[in-house]
Amino acid sequence: MSSHPIPAPADPVPTPGAPPPDVLRCAYLDLQVTxxxxxxxxxxxxxxxxxxxxxxxxxxxxxxxxxxxxxxxxREGPVAATAAFAFRVRSPEDVDRAEAFYRELDCPVERRREGFAPGVGDAVRVQDPLGFPYEFFHAVEHVERLAWAYDRHGPGALVRLDHFNQVTPDVPRAVAFMEDLGFRVTEDIQDTAGTVYAAWLRRKPTVHDTALTGGAGPALHHVAFATHEKHNILAICDRLGALRQSDRIERGPGRHGVSNAFYLYLRDPDGHRVEIYTQDYYTGDPDNPVVTWDVHDNQRRDFWGNPVVPSWYTQATPVLDLGGRPVALTQRRDDSELEVTIGADGFSYTRPDEDAPMPSWKQGEYKLGHQL
Amino acid sequence: MSSHPIPAPADPVPTPGAPPPDVLRCAYLDLQVTxxxxxxxxxxxxxxxxxxxxxxxxxxxxxxxxxxxxxxxxREGPVAATAAFAFRVRSPEDVDRAEAFYRELDCPVERRREGFAPGVGDAVRVQDPLGFPYEFFHAVEHVERLAWAYDRHGPGALVRLDHFNQVTPDVPRAVAFMEDLGFRVTEDIQDTAGTVYAAWLRRKPTVHDTALTGGAGPALHHVAFATHEKHNILAICDRLGALRQSDRIERGPGRHGVSNAFYLYLRDPDGHRVEIYTQDYYTGDPDNPVVTWDVHDNQRRDFWGNPVVPSWYTQATPVLDLGGRPVALTQRRDDSELEVTIGADGFSYTRPDEDAPMPSWKQGEYKLGHQL
Amino acid sequence: MSSHPIPAPADPVPTPGAPPPDVLRCAYLDLQVTxxxxxxxxxxxxxxxxxxxxxxxxxxxxxxxxxxxxxxxxREGPVAATAAFAFRVRSPEDVDRAEAFYRELDCPVERRREGFAPGVGDAVRVQDPLGFPYEFFHAVEHVERLAWAYDRHGPGALVRLDHFNQVTPDVPRAVAFMEDLGFRVTEDIQDTAGTVYAAWLRRKPTVHDTALTGGAGPALHHVAFATHEKHNILAICDRLGALRQSDRIERGPGRHGVSNAFYLYLRDPDGHRVEIYTQDYYTGDPDNPVVTWDVHDNQRRDFWGNPVVPSWYTQATPVLDLGGRPVALTQRRDDSELEVTIGADGFSYTRPDEDAPMPSWKQGEYKLGHQL
Amino acid sequence: MSSHPIPAPADPVPTPGAPPPDVLRCAYLDLQVTxxxxxxxxxxxxxxxxxxxxxxxxxxxxxxxxxxxxxxxxREGPVAATAAFAFRVRSPEDVDRAEAFYRELDCPVERRREGFAPGVGDAVRVQDPLGFPYEFFHAVEHVERLAWAYDRHGPGALVRLDHFNQVTPDVPRAVAFMEDLGFRVTEDIQDTAGTVYAAWLRRKPTVHDTALTGGAGPALHHVAFATHEKHNILAICDRLGALRQSDRIERGPGRHGVSNAFYLYLRDPDGHRVEIYTQDYYTGDPDNPVVTWDVHDNQRRDFWGNPVVPSWYTQATPVLDLGGRPVALTQRRDDSELEVTIGADGFSYTRPDEDAPMPSWKQGEYKLGHQL
Structure with a gap:
């Protein structure tokens, strides 16, 4: 595994003089559904x-x-969209710090002592320089931890919110901003020209609390929940099959290259994407090795080489501004991961060495033809 | 689950007057590799x-x-091909019965008291009326059962030969012949017009000892080995990924509709297809319910609705006659499962109700274009 | 693994001239509960x-x-007891064969064309020469196979009745009788003097449809249900823990030496023992190797060497005669497995080589003191 | 789940004025073997x-x-003992902080710029006020993370060092000291009189980096390595069985009540105890709920109610001082968890309500007789 630093952005967000809040972890997604x-x-x-x-x-x-x-x-609303990516911070004072940090950036900021969501207290919401609605809170109602309540766990029990994934056009610019906010990169996808296609960033010591996926944004790529074991994820597939809802399965199950986790992608009734995820690794040391994957390594997104379905690259759901209006998308200008991983022959199969033979049983996969 | 009898063939193989051998189970595959x-x-x-x-x-x-x-x-040889599908019979006399059964059908038959393979004794090989090379034996050398030798089991330990899968153009004709040989159908795929696309037949009380898949044949579709659990199959994928041999993965892993088993399809260095399989169900009662799947049920081949890659339908490896020459293929005249499961728009997604909406994230899958 | 034939009994049950019924498998337990x-x-x-x-x-x-x-x-009744061990036979005529077989032995026999149980048709019940109530039936109502109904499966889904286990004083005598009935031994426990402590016998090609455990009998040792995987069994433990019913767990979970299966023993509200079991091996060939375990091999009952709790040896539940009265027990005269596996020092730890050192962390286990 | 604060110790270790080092996690055990x-x-x-x-x-x-x-x-040495519990700190300066922190406490302290162990740089070792040898280091050689090297993973792959467990006579005193060092309690075991039998403390956001078990100390109770899934732990048991090393298994496998993790305890060739552990929960929020278990809750140590073997309570291995000499033990004066969980009848089964009936199949378990 090698590591290549992500290039500095051409047009960076200024680094605030105010210290960032001490973010503990991604905590909840405020999701508008129709x-x-x-x-x-x-x-x-x-x-x-x-x-x-x-x-x-x-x-x-x-x-x-x-x-x-x-x-x-x-929350029911007129359009399917994300109202807030909410992060918990270490102390009540970190809410103040978050407010100051974003005010210095001249972002839209709203502070509500009574909170924005049931069970959550004093919080600040911002529309960050990348266009995403973020919330920071510390005060929150405690409820029973049902870790031991196995009588209530189904075969596919979801035990933890693991991470968010955001679509943004300029990944290096977004990474630099998130690093200013105190996040650290754990893995990324680049090409040999230095184009960055995606990056994974963490606060808690897992592979990520959020990832930045290159594309037209700001948008929600997905929210991910963790299970204990891989069979729990397979059980969710089986359950969807039994319920004749297998159409909810968009991609997977499979093993990620990036993160080394086992995964499944679903689409909810509004098309919001949900990942079910298990078993990445500890990243909490400050010198944790960053892993850079080559965009032409066809095991980067699926370690078993199974192709990524095009919708996974092209579809995402909107985010709302603080007034509840969908935020307009900015197109990506860097190369598209989907496009660079399609060969001249129209197949999505990709590898760095163009001369490597492609097995015949891979040739029928995912010819994209004219439909894109 | 419903059951529809497979129609009688138009051009049946005559039923021998001689009783068939008492076949215990599929026992080994004699595979020629280059x-x-x-x-x-x-x-x-x-x-x-x-x-x-x-x-x-x-x-x-x-x-x-x-x-x-x-x-x-x-066995190393000039072409990649199957030299014999070998079945174990209950008694030495059943080898005699097998010989008589096929001789009555005027098939090519060869009896060798010393056996055809190392460790195997008295056996008969035939080229059956469907063109397949079959072996029947009872006498065989016993070796240590390593079921308890966990120090030798890897994470993806293969514990049992589960079944063969044969490609044959006329499935009802092949089924009727295999029933004469004493096999019983457990599941099949049909359409409402009565076309039979595939059938699963068993001697031992699992879903199958062999399956008959409609297509140009005689050919080997695959040989299947069983693991104890699903994670063993995932471990094989992980191992292939780590060895940078993910190209060996053709399809899966996934849950079959037919058989209810968890599966993975690999391709060996010659392109022979190998399935890794676990957890079907007991079928040993004589009135075991037969399950008929509609060819337009997109959960029949993958219970999670993941599409079948085209090569899985179109590629198979040759079989040899008793002289070691590849047997010429006969094309299928009935409808092709691959073709009937592609919509007018060129997508492989299929369902009985043509009016049912197809989610957008399924629309990019497996457009086949001109490459077939 | 070695195999030692079980000695012929001193006082055998006569072998009937009538052919035994063709038993398919253990099918259901008729259990009286209070x-x-x-x-x-x-x-x-x-x-x-x-x-x-x-x-x-x-x-x-x-x-x-x-x-x-x-x-x-x-079925609710005045005492906790087994009313019938019911086996399914291949054809309606096999019910006649069963009736003739036991009538020749002068056993109590009752034939009921309307059946003894809801959903079951023509059947015969007998009290066999070992004192056990057996039922043989073929006609039975079909119901939906819920193998694919994953929406109804919990984390510990029971997918199959696997076997019965019967306590009987004279194991060689019982084995010989069961062999006359068409069962075949797959594994057993003996000592070097030829004492047989237990034997496993099968019709369907698993390790057993019933086992014979040496002790005061006739009695029910347990009934066993199968799961697909080991984690399903662990989930049952977790569920019992969450429900604060962990007292239902008597022994395990663990890996058996005999059968190589993963196991758990529970006790139901009447004290009837239930095993949850998964992953033994195929035994369907007529020359399937029999495995004889030494009674002093402390991995025979638990492959990991965990000791067997004394109640597992000493407690069993009664069986009923055809009139519904509990059958009196006959004591075992051969050596007791529990007693021979307790050393002179009162510990249950056992091994063939008395001189082998016992680790200190095993010495505190299961000193039995005066309570037996 | 309830939480009861651990009482302040009667004889506390003074709190240093110097700030503690920022400990990242337990990092390695320096173990002397014979x-x-x-x-x-x-x-x-x-x-x-x-x-x-x-x-x-x-x-x-x-x-x-x-x-x-x-x-x-x-490291080979004359006695089986722990030479150091080594923790990684966030920065090089934290090694200085560790040195100052312990020097203020007048503990034996040794600083080595060249490190104490191969691959480890500047480090300080101390004998802490509880008698334990601790190391703190930041500089360390990086090696390849083999998380993706599935071709090298066996069925029981150990993926992470999870925690240490230390035996110490006065748990509240030890807890208070460890809190001064920056650790936080996540769970503990108490009785209604306020006696504290054990406590779990963390730096990284798992249930623990180390636990404090009441008993004669200072001593090593165990070191724990994590697997991804429960079946990996079962595979270790199977491997030990196959190697005829089942005597290495001291306790388990099972589910802990405390920590909710799945566990197995082994003993190495010197008797050092090793736990294999998987699936506890995230504890990284500052207000993470502490769980206090009642010492009479017989699901606290094994959520399935399986009894703890006495050796697990009574055996531990020595620790060395900085000169390499075994540290003398101080006996525990508070009640012993082993003794309070044995009833008047000599059985280890325990529950808060003395009047609750004990099932007959639990009565044979673990009568301890005279051997204690």
Missing amino acids: DLAASGAFYADVLGLVVTAEGPGWVALRTFDEFIHHNLLL | DLAASGAFYADVLGLVVTAEGPGWVALRTFDEFIHHNLLL | DLAASGAFYADVLGLVVTAEGPGWVALRTFDEFIHHNLLL | DLAASGAFYADVLGLVVTAEGPGWVALRTFDEFIHHNLLL
């Missing part, structure tokens, strides 16, 4: 997230190991 | 099959639970 | 067996892969 | 730890996810 009954059924009944509380137009859900109020807040 | 070192490395070093014995130009391998000499015999 | 609500809650709600039907005083349950009416019939 | 060949074979060949380097009298091993030089250093 049909609360349908989405609630998917997340609570199909995926088995625990309902902490619900009210008119909203339901708050959590994973089995969680002790804060929720990891997912569904 | 590079014994490469194939031996794949089966012994990568997949971890146990080498029982080897000699000039051959190696005999077995699974960990096996007590007969081998489940796979690799 | 509190149907409590037992139903245990088997249906805690273990997750599927209720096929219920009526006043009874409930019929099945496993997820089953297609016959039930694998367990609970 | 037969390097035997110990190396156990850790490298049986357990499959990766040998990073070796030299005369020593071998350095690591887990598959590790990127620092080693997690276990075996």
Whole structure:
């Protein structure tokens, strides 16, 4: 495994003089859905997230190991979109720090002592320089940690919110900004020309609390929940098959190259993408080795070489500004990972050595033809 | 689950008056390979099959639970092909019965008291009316059953030969013949017009000892080995990824609809297809319910709805006649499963109800274009 | 692994001239329980067996892969006891054969064309020469096989009835009789003097349909249900822990030496013992190697050397005669496995070589003192 | 789950004015063994730890996810003992902080710029006020992280050093001192009188980097390595069984109540205890709920209620002072967990409600008789 530094951005976000908040971890996603009954059924009944509380137009859900109020807040609204990527900070004062940090950047900032979400107290929401709605909070209602409540765990029990994944056009610029916020890169995808296609960044010592995927953004690529073991993820597939909802499966299951985790991608009733994820590795040392994957390594996204379905690259869901309006997308100007991984013959199979023979059983895969 | 009888063939193989042999189970595959070192490395070093014995130009391998000499015999030869699908019969007299059964059908038959393979005694080989080389034997050398030898089991230990899969153009005709031989159908794939695309038949009480897949035949579709658990199959994928041999993975892993087993398809150095398989169900009662799947049920081949790669339908490896010459293929005249499961728009996604909406993330999958 | 023939019994049951029925497999246990609500809650709600039907005083349950009416019939009665070990036979005529076989032995025999149990047709019940109530039937109502109904499977889904285990004083005598009935030994436990402590016998090609455990009998040692994987068994333990019913766990989980299966023993609300079991091996060849374990091999009952709790040897539940009265026990006269595996120092740790050192961390285990 | 604060110690270690070092995590154990060949074979060949380097009298091993030089250093010496519990700190300056912190406490302190172990740089070793030899280092040689090297992973691959466990007589005193060092309690075991039997403390956000177990100390209770999944731990048991080394298994496998992890305890050739451990939970929030278990809750140590073998409580291995001499033990004066969990009848089964009935199959377990 090699590591290549991500180039400095041409047009960086200025680094604030104010210190960043001490972010503990990604904590919850505030997700706007267009049909609360349908989405609630998917997340609570199909995926088995625990309902902490619900009210008119909203339901708050959590994973089995969680002790804060929720990891997912569904709110009914006119469009499918993310209202906030919410992070927990170490202390109440870190909310102040977050507010000062973003105010110095002249971002839209809103502070609410009473909080923005059920069960959550004093918080600040911002639209960051990349266009994403972020929330920072410390005060939160504690609820029962159901880690030991195996009588309530289904075969595919979700035990933890693992990470977010954001689509943004200029990955080096976004990385530099997130590093200013105190995040650290653990892995990335580049090509030999130095183009950065994606990067993974963490606060808690896993591979990521959020990832930055190059594309038209700001947008939500996915939110990821963790299971204990791989068979739990397979059980979710089996359950979807039995329920005749296999169409919810977009990609996987498989083993990631990046992160080394086992994965599955689903699409919820609004098309929001949900990853089920397990078994990455500890990254908490300051000199944790960064892993750079070559964009032409066809095991980078799936360690078993299974191709990535095109929708996984091309589809993402909008984010909202602080006023609840969808944020317009900025197109990516760097090369597209999807496009560079399609050969001249129209097949998505890719490898650095163009002369390497491609097996016949790979040749029928994913010819994209004219439909893109 | 419903069951629809397979129609009687238009042009049946005559039913012999002689009783069929009492077949216990599929026992070993006699496989001709073009590079014994490469194939031996794949089966012994990568997949971890146990080498029982080897000699000039051959190696005999077995699974960990096996007590007969081998489940796979690799022999080097000029072309990649199957020399025999070998079945064990209950008694020495059943070898006589097999000989008489096929002689009555005027098939090519060769009886060798000394056996055709190392460790195997008195046996008969035939080229059956469908063109396949079959062997029947009882006498065989016992070897140590390594079921308890966990110090020798790798993470993807193969514990049993599970089944063969044969490509044949006329499935109802092949089924009727195999029923005369004493096999029983457990599952099949049909359409509402009664076309039969594939059938699964068993002697031992699992879903199959062999399956009949509609296509140009006679040909070997695959040979399948069983693991104890699903994670063993995932470990094989991980191992291939680590060895940078992920190109060996053709399809999967996934859950079959048919058989309910968890599966993975690999291609060996000659392109012979190998399935890794686990967890089907007991079928030993004479009134075991037959399950008929609709060819337009997109969960039939993969219960999670993941598409079948085209090569899986179109590629198979030759079989040899008793003289060691590849048998010419007969084309299938019934509808092709691959073709009927491609919509008018060129996508492989299929469902009985043409009006059902297809999610956008399925639309990029497997457009086949001009390459077939 | 070595194999030692079981000695001929001194006082054999005569071999009938009538042919035995062709037994397919163990099919269901007719179990008398003293509190149907409590037992139903245990088997249906805690273990997750599927209720096929219920009526006043009874409930019929099945496993997820089953297609016959039930694998367990609970009936409320005055004492906790087994009313019948029921086996399915290949054809209706095999019920006649079973009747003739036992009538020739002058056993109590009752034939009921309407069956003895809900969903079961023409059947014969006998009290066999060993004192056990056996039922043989072919006609049975088909129900939906829920193998694919993963939306109904819990984390510890029971997919198959695997076997019975019967306590009987004279194991060689019982083995010889069961062989006359068409069963075949797969494994046994002996000592160097030829004392037989237990034997495993099969019809279907697994390690057993029933086992014979030496002790005061006739009695039910346990009934065993299979899961797909080992984690399913661990999930049952976790569920019992979460429900604060860990007292139901008597022994395990662990790996058996005999059978090579992964196991767990529970006790139901009446004290009936239930095993959860997974992953033994194929035994269907007529020359399948028999494995004889030395009674002093401390890995025979638990391959990891964990000691067997004394109750597992000393406790069993009664069986009923055809009139519903508990059958009196006959004491074992051969050596007791429990006693011979306790050293002179009162510890249960055993090994053939008395001089082998016992680690200090094994010395505190299972000193039995005066309580036996 | 409830939480009860641990009482302040009667005789506290003074809190230094110097700030503690910023400890990242437990990093490696420096273990003295009496037969390097035997110990190396156990850790490298049986357990499959990766040998990073070796030299005369020593071998350095690591887990598959590790990127620092080693997690276990075996050094041959005259007695079996722990030479150092080594922790990695965030920066080089934290080594200075560690030195100052312990010098203020007048502990034996040794600073070596060249390090104490192969591959490790500037470090300080101390004998802490509880008598334990601790090392703090930052500089360390990076080695290849073999997380993706699945071709080298066995079925029981150890992927991470998880924690240490130390035996100390006065748990509240030890906890208070470790809190001064910056550790935080995640779980503990108490009785209603406030006696503290054990406590778990963390730096990295898992349940622990070290635990404090009440007993005669200072001593090493165990060192724990993590696997990805539970089946990996079962595979270690199977491997030990196959190698006829099942005597190495002291306790388990099972589910802990405390930590919710799945566990197995082994004893190495010198009797040092090694835990294999998987799947506890995230504890990184500052207000992470502490879980206090009642010493009479018989699911606290094994969530399935399986009894703890006495040796697990009574046996531990010595630690060395900075001169390499074994440190004398101080006896525990508080109640013993082993003794309070044995009933008046001599059985180890325990529960808060003395009137709760004990099932008959639990009564034979672990009667301790006279041997204590």
